[in-house]
Amino acid sequence: xxxxxxxxxxxxxxxxxxxxxxxxxxxxxxxxxxxxxxxxxxxxxxxxxxxxxxxxxxxxxxxxxxxxxxxxxxxxxxxxxxxxxxxxxxxxxxxxxxxxxxxxxxxxxxxxxxxxxxxxxxxxxxxxxxxxxxxxxxxxxxxxxxxxxxxxxxxxxxxxxxxxxxxxxxxxxxxxxxxxxxxxxxxxxxxxxxxxxxxxxxxxxxxxxxxxxxxxxxxxxxxxxxxxxxxxxxxxxxxxxxxxxxxxxxxxxxx
Numbered sequence: 001x002x003x004x005x006x007x008x009x010x011x012x013x014x015x016x017x018x019x020x021x022x023x024x025x026x027x028x029x030x031x032x033x034x035x036x037x038x039x040x041x042x043x044x045x046x047x048x049x050x051x052x053x054x055x056x057x058x059x060x061x062x063x064x065x066x067x068x069x070x071x072x073x074x075x076x077x078x079x080x081x082x083x084x085x086x087x088x089x090x091x092x093x094x095x096x097x098x099x100x101x102x103x104x105x106x107x108x109x110x111x112x113x114x115x116x117x118x119x120x121x122x123x124x125x126x127x128x129x130x131x132x133x134x135x136x137x138x139x140x141x142x143x144x145x146x147x148x149x150x151x152x153x154x155x156x157x158x159x160x161x162x163x164x165x166x167x168x169x170x171x172x173x174x175x176x177x178x179x180x181x182x183x184x185x186x187x188x189x190x191x192x193x194x195x196x197x198x199x200x201x202x203x204x205x206x207x208x209x210x211x212x213x214x215x216x217x218x219x220x221x222x223x224x225x226x227x228x229x230x231x232x233x234x235x236x237x238x239x240x241x242x243x244x245x246x247x248x249x250x251x252x253x254x255x
Contacts, residue, residue: 008227009222010228045160048121075096086114090115112161115132118130132176157179160176178206183244186203188201188202
């Protein structure tokens, strides 16, 4: 039998509000859409609905810019209130440009533009923005445990966000929170097809799964915030963290 991996996008997740139970919403949507949840499935969740459920939605009108935010806003041309939020969500600034780029290392250890703060797919005006969940790994574990409580099935959960990549055009989904799955598939010490022993090859499986799910999730009006992956082999890991995917600064080749 040919090997295959199946991705199923859930289309009946309602508009998520603060306090909503994401795990329960997933289980109910699966029942409505006749999708079974099985042991070993991987549940891919866009961070935006997690941020909504956790109250990580901010109105820029309630933000007072600091002196530093005003200075950076003047240099980059960005809204100083947005800059203030970016600074609060950041550990350090990596790069600023007069073209409006603010590249930071977030409090989660992710290097990205604007600390992941954005206004897409948020009801209201452009002054309503979403922040990344405070602890995406914890959020993923909470969803995973809730699904197990409701179904008895042991799944893995990946929470995603969309980022650009250095020296590459276009954006892709990446894993920012995980539970029950190792973020890597390690080939080091193993032979290839012709007997060559891999020395450095480690595949970022969690990021690859996040990117595959984005093909269904989309960025616009698709309304598919959840994708269920079936048939994909992965290493189970109860202690794994998406932070393992963040390269330590001492290994950065470009600064």
